[in-house]
Amino acid sequence: MIEKLIEEAFLARECAYTPYSHFRVGAALLAENGTIYRGCNIENAAYTPSNCAERTAFFKAVSEGERSFRAIAIVGGKEDEESLDYCAPCGVCRQVMREFCPDDFRIILAKSATEYQVYTLKQLLPESFGPDNLK
16 A cells, blocks of 8 residues: 555646745545545745645545545655655644644655655654644
């Protein structure tokens, strides 16, 4: 399943709208029911309205009623580079993940279909603040 998610993330990356940074990111989010939601980064001339690929995938899924997720694959890099490096989610994206995902949610950072690293949300966002803190 990891390879399929990475493949979907690369397909999502092709849709990125990055006229300013030229740094294209794709994400593929695996829901608990097996549905995969793609997301890409979408830039804006005013910068702050821009949206990361990971949040695009989450917001698409949540807007369609999904609330349970297993994993996300993320790929990214400059649009003119042939080889990619690992592209970790920003802090805002990690916090969005924390809203909907358990500590063992898997975050797959990939350079290619065969070169990837797998982390848990807890590893990338230790001592986090989430919904349980408000109960």
